[in-house]
Amino acid sequence: MRKIIFFVFTILLLNLVLANGITQQEINEAKSLIDSKANCKSLSDSQLEIIGEYYMEQMHPGESHELMHKMMGLEENSDAEKQFHINMARTLYCGESGGMMGFGGMM
8 A cells, every 4th residue: 555655646746846847957058048148049949948938937936937827828838838938038038029028929
């Protein structure tokens, strides 16, 4: 019985870890890109997404980050969520403007 409880607990804990919006590796990559002052024109959408995700995590750490996604109707790993983070990076990192609240009219 203890093995079953331990197994279920481990699976639940793993799901919580995997559900986290940004990994330590992504945080490190975003910090590296920001610290290097990478030119926005040379950044891929994937890199911009990581930077936007990083900024979102700084403003709303941990669970509040996920709650903000839910409040805005953004599903994890959806195209809308990815585009939101890209637009956030374009606004906050690149200094571009556009759309409502500067995040490309996602609202």
